[in-house]
Amino acid sequence: xxxxxxxxxxxxxxxxxALLLLAACGGGGDGxxxxxxATTGGGSEDISGESVSFIGSWSGDEQDSFKAMxxxxxxDTGATVEYTGSRDLSQQITTxxxxxxxxxxxxxxxxxxxxxWYDQGALQPLDxxxxxxxxxxxxxxxxxxxxxxxxxxxxxxTKAAVKGLIYYNTAVWTGDAxxxxxxxxxxxxxxxxxxxxxxxxGLESGATSGxxxxxxxxxxxxxxxxxxAYDSWVNGETKWTSDEIKSAxxxxxxxLGSSYGGSDYIVNTAFGRAANPMFEDPxxxxxxxxASFITDFFANEAxxxxxxxxxxxxxxxxxxxxxxxxxxxDLIGMFNDTPAARSLVEYLLTPEAQQIWVxxxxxxxxxxxxxxxxxxxxxxxxxxxxxxxxxxxxFDGSDNMPAAMTDAFNRAMVAFAQNPDKLDxxxxxxxxxxxDSYNQ
Numbered sequence: 001x002x003x004x005x006x007x008x009x010x011x012x013x014x015x016x017x018a019l020l021l022l023a024a025c026g027g028g029g030d031g032x033x034x035x036x037x038a039t040t041g042g043g044s045e046d047i048s049g050e051s052v053s054f055i056g057s058w059s060g061d062e063q064d065s066f067k068a069m070x071x072x073x074x075x076d077t078g079a080t081v082e083y084t085g086s087r088d089l090s091q092q093i094t095t096x097x098x099x100x101x102x103x104x105x106x107x108x109x110x111x112x113x114x115x116x117w118y119d120q121g122a123l124q125p126l127d128x129x130x131x132x133x134x135x136x137x138x139x140x141x142x143x144x145x146x147x148x149x150x151x152x153x154x155x156x157x158t159k160a161a162v163k164g165l166i167y168y169n170t171a172v173w174t175g176d177a178x179x180x181x182x183x184x185x186x187x188x189x190x191x192x193x194x195x196x197x198x199x200x201x202g203l204e205s206g207a208t209s210g211x212x213x214x215x216x217x218x219x220x221x222x223x224x225x226x227x228x229a230y231d232s233w234v235n236g237e238t239k240w241t242s243d244e245i246k247s248a249x250x251x252x253x254x255x256l257g258s259s260y261g262g263s264d265y266i267v268n269t270a271f272g273r274a275a276n277p278m279f280e281d282p283x284x285x286x287x288x289x290x291a292s293f294i295t296d297f298f299a300n301e302a303x304x305x306x307x308x309x310x311x312x313x314x315x316x317x318x319x320x321x322x323x324x325x326x327x328x329x330d331l332i333g334m335f336n337d338t339p340a341a342r343s344l345v346e347y348l349l350t351p352e353a354q355q356i357w358v359x360x361x362x363x364x365x366x367x368x369x370x371x372x373x374x375x376x377x378x379x380x381x382x383x384x385x386x387x388x389x390x391x392x393x394x395f396d397g398s399d400n401m402p403a404a405m406t407d408a409f410n411r412a413m414v415a416f417a418q419n420p421d422k423l424d425x426x427x428x429x430x431x432x433x434x435x436d437s438y439n440q
Contacts, residue, residue: 049078167288260285
């Protein structure tokens, strides 16, 4: 079902699922968020007339889909969700913490900032969520990422994403998926036309410009240096100037050097429009690297239809690290502990709620209870399967880093795209931020 159409899930069906979760979450809680001992979260209280303020990063069709997802909850409870979209979510929440003006519930930029905000006393424990039930319905390792250092659950995932997907125009790439990075590059070099670039890359995203480049580095590190090196780097133990990380930047630099439009296009083009030249005639590029959510942008920005594109997973670089998958997801957290806020969080965790957005498109559910056959297209269904069947899964590295490190990483990707010859100084600056932000 495409964006703008009515979901097949009725209000009664969705709320029935939420009530089942509330029943599973019943009982007294000790507040440690370790599952099995959770409160009812206010789910049985009358919250009619109450409102929940919610700040998230979704805009456009994504905002419409979020509102469609919460509509059954509003209809059933009589409460309302007051949603505000922000492209600079991290800064807005940081400012809100300083001023004391915070939303009831918000999307969180990642586990790193989440932990910082909990340590500052801003984020509230989600001790009403049955952790075992929630963990069992999400991909391996997802649920634990929402825990603070003291093992308290403070963030939960609703939307997931598979990163490292390589998209192509089906009229240009007509062969099989490549079995290696080198095979992919050699095949792409012979496609399109004399003026067709290998890649379309765009790094612009407002205050978080550069993040598409961080996804590139994470995918390359996992497949080129392996999961142990990936973990050590994300945890602040491996320096940015190390051979493993520098080599990943150099590999990405090769892609930048064969990208459509050169550095000006790369740093000034919004990530959602970056692939538009791939659908031109003649094509401007052969390949585009992005997460599973990008298909909505293909439709809305490039006017592409599902038959015009397909994808294959990011190919192996070093065979000994085959089968790696980098994924991400949208965390939500609670800043004001109210019965209505608790009720909304509980509802958003249900497969019935998430199925509403799944059917509208552009959404990979974090809940495995959403059937694969309800995904509206082959791309999203295959993405959900990849997430569920990954041999080696790692969460988005930059989202797991301290906020200062994430911000510096984003900026570094823009600087690198503009001046790849300054890689050594860029990495040295990241080492300095690493030492400060990880308290080394």
